[in-house]
Amino acid sequence: MSKSTVVQEVEAANAQYAGRFGEKLSKLPIPPARKFAILTCMDARMHASKLFGLEEGDAHIIRNAGGRASDDAIRSLVISYKLLGTKEFFVVHHTNCGMVTFNNGVMAGLLANSLETAVHDGTAWKDVGQGPGSAEAAKIDWLTFTDDRQAVIDDVKKVRNHPLVPKSIPVYGYLYDVRTGKLEEIAEATEIGKAA
């Protein structure tokens, strides 16, 4: 099977990176040097290392659709502090997130119709694909939200109140503006997430 353009580009970029990979990087230990973890969105516009100022070895980065404090994100945060020594957590969502454009019912409907990419006409999602789809989508909580600031507050609260997250770890809440590149602290979230 011939490799796709994307695979060829990724492999070429990686060969360049590996070619300049020095001894210092090869000896980095597993625990993050700067002892913090960030939970944020998978959004392609968020260049995590640039926007937070991270180099190899600095911090754990956990990403999912929406940057939500899902059970899996909590699993990752607990491993981060319990085994690898992080002492501060950031929850960072962003403006113009795709997660506000649908809800569980919309997603279940689209996927029941087909497994092809839907289109958004500026008002609503429309499925243009050919079936078959799958009823499996109706069993999933897609973790959408309607207000980006409130979602930061909700997720900081969920991490703060989780029985496996120690009260000594502060949980900060931020919203990243994809139009300006700026992080804005959501003070109400950080207040909720403060260490005891």
Place this chain on the structure above:
Amino acid sequence: MSKSTVVQEVEAANAQYAGRFGEKLSKLPIPPARKFAILTCMDARMHASKLFGLEEGDAHIIRNAGGRASDDAIRSLVISYKLLGTKEFFVVHHTNCGMVTFNNGVMAGLLANSLETAVHDGTAWKDVGQGPGSAEAAKIDWLTFTDDRQAVIDDVKKVRNHPLVPKSIPVYGYLYDVRTGKLEEIAEATEIGKAA
């Protein structure tokens, strides 16, 4: 409350980034330009944008402890292709992963004892913290593994066989070597993940 050193550093790095954030970046659309998504580990040594060659707007990046194909990672991958048009998926684990150093029983035991960071003495994890801990950890599957190559194969298989992942999307399997910076394709995984 005064800000921690980490918060001050992150905010300063972000202010620098936002200061050079140009008009082009401010207008990036939500769908990833290069139409692919990567599922990988939260490990601090993996500088995703450098090692895969990614700029702002290129690709979705999903990260959790181990880069596992958890239900939450599948949720994110489905949103990625169904609403945002990605057409290829990468599953990338790495060498020297912390996930091979424990299992569900070890983690439940450590967390039942305390919510402080444990230490690894080269042979096993030891809890040195003061209680109280929490029995909640025994309810969680920590998604550990014992063989890094097999874990890539297992996760590609899980994504490939998920009823909400279309057969038209190839799922590639790679192992990243944290000592050399090199991505190695796990041919057996990519073969399992090939598009139909």
